[in-house]
Amino acid sequence: MINHDTVNKRFYIKNNTLHTVIDYSRGVKIAEFCNGFTTIKSNVNKELIVLDFIGRRYSSADFSVKSAAAVSDKTRELAVILLENKELAVDIRVNFLNDKKDTLNIIIQVADHYKDGIPHNMYFHSPFLAGIEYSGDDIYYYPGAPLKAQDGTMVVRPVNETIVATDIKLPLVVCDRKNKFGFSVRFPLSSDLMDEGAAQNRNIALTQISSADELKNHRVPLAPDSTFNDSTEFEIIGLRGGWPEAFDRFREIWQSDYELSEYRRKDLKWFNDCVVHNFCFLYGNEGFDLDKKRVDVEKLLKSGEDFGGYDTVTIWNSYPHLGVDKRSQWDYYDDFPGGRQALKEMVDEFHKHGVKVFLPFLPWDRGYDESTRTMSDNLAKLIEDTGADGVHLDTMETLPDCYRKKLDKLRPGIVLTSENHPMKKRPLEIITTSWDEFWTAGCMPQIDILRFMLPCHIAPAVSRWYRKEDKDKLINYAVFGAEPIVIWQDVFGRWMPYTEKQKAKIKLWKKVYLENKSVYQGSRPIPIYPVKPKKLYCNLFSADDGSQDIYSLYNDTDSSIDGEILTLADPDKNELSVVFGDAKAEISNGNLYASIPPKEVVHIRLKRPRNMH
Incomplete structure (x- = not known):
């Protein structure tokens, strides 16, 4: 008025x-x-x-x-x-x-x-x-x-x-x-x-x-x-x-300005069940058998069991040889022992174990005689020849529509994931996953804004150069933001492993994530949910059916934070359980009281009583 x-x-x-x-x-x-x-x-x-x-x-x-x-x-x-x-x-x-x-x-x-x-x-x-x-x-x-x-x-x-x-x-x-x-x-x-x-x-x-x-x-x-x-x-x-x-x-x-039908495609939903991703090199010691001249699928997957099991593997083909002669990224697939047929057999073996396979596309490895049309044709042919499940778009944050259309003509279910978050409208509409990558230390306490703006865009956390202490932060970061994680240990020939304790924490996170997937993948998470203590941070995740919430809490101090933590978003959800981390918690008068250990992430789940559903 x-x-x-x-x-x-x-x-x-x-x-x-x-x-x-x-x-x-x-x-x-x-x-x-x-x-x-x-x-x-x-x-x-x-x-x-x-x-x-x-x-x-x-x-x-x-x-x-x-x-x-x-x-x-x-x-x-x-x-x-x-x-x-x-x-x-x-x-x-x-x-x-x-x-x-x-x-x-x-x-x-x-x-x-x-x-x-x-x-x-x-x-x-x-x-x-x-x-x-x-x-x-x-x-x-x-x-x-x-x-x-x-x-x-x-x-x-x-x-x-x-x-x-x-x-x-x-x-x-x-x-x-x-x-x-x-x-x-x-x-x-x-x-x-x-x-x-x-x-x-x-x-x-x-x-x-x-x-x-x-x-x-x-x-x-x-x-x-x-x-x-x-x-x-x-x-x-x-x-x-x-x-x-x-x-x-x-x-x-x-x-409301986005057309998000690609995210509703049932054939692409398999990626939503993937929590632990592996990245390795085709000729690296992590997975390649030098004597048999083949990828040792059993060995690679065995090493992933300590993390809870790999759900996907990204097999990188070209390093360290690319650039020493005129061969392209496509030639290196052909030159693999046994050629593309051997790569298809490798993919088939991963599939027998329920593991999906990504192959990379390198936009910067473009010959003088190549065009967008020929490169998209070559990529589609590679996926057709090998049976791979997805494409990792190296260094990319955008992709011409013709790539998506040619892959869709092959078969349903081929997922695109980019190294960088898609930044513009159309790329974000057709590239349904990406990496949430860190290049420098200091990732806590932080959250990725895209994870909360478009929760259906699943983006696993990853950092290639992190050492022990920074890997602790990366794991906390993934858990705090309720994200999957990429395990990258062979970094261009430098071995950067996780500790046994870190592996166990990731394994537990995978279990918790899958048990509460409907909450973590809800469509309306709230970042930096208001809390009472200073230097305590919270994200709120809610199931779309309204049945339960999970409060993800991170204590950024060197001592325990105890007492009144926050006011519940929905006081009717009062069946409490700690689903991740070592903490004690209780509810009183619509407020959450808890003891949160230093430098750790705790997830507290609140459910609506059954008789209120």
């Missing part, structure tokens, strides 16, 4: 989660911006717009109001205020778009008519955004770093970016100390370009805010022309469920 008071020059805007008063008597100010679920008055008398331009700072009060109007249709309402400064030759159009449900979009558009015939640098700042609050004593989750560990590192690890941006940009969330009431502010992106001149939606700068200081002092570069194309946008909702609600809403909005 938008009411326009033309006498006092105010807009009153209300929906199911917000009520807002906009004062345009002198510029544009937020007279009130309040959560609709409570009576607390928030964000009183705050300037909306400040521009730094030609050596001066101008607020909206330095502009005259040219017009103000409100319009509506069956689904949305719009209030528009047009500001102008003839001396600067700059206009500002401020739009308040109310969806009549729960969301208010504030869209600020700037037009620069080039006063002296040339464009000058311009920077935007919003005092309203810089000081947004609910009660004055609030918790903030910043979009660039919702939570930081004690050493300052980001707990929520973003998708890697290059010259273009990922569309997974978390909202700014501010809520009360009980993590219930507050606001979620999303900064929608209309472009994936990251350089300042090319993109006319400048929200990318706001999505990178990672601290209170950056929020307070944000300064967004604008690149306006005379067409109102340059814009900044805040998409705001009122919360009554704190960070968990804000994240769940954001994921729903993000997923």
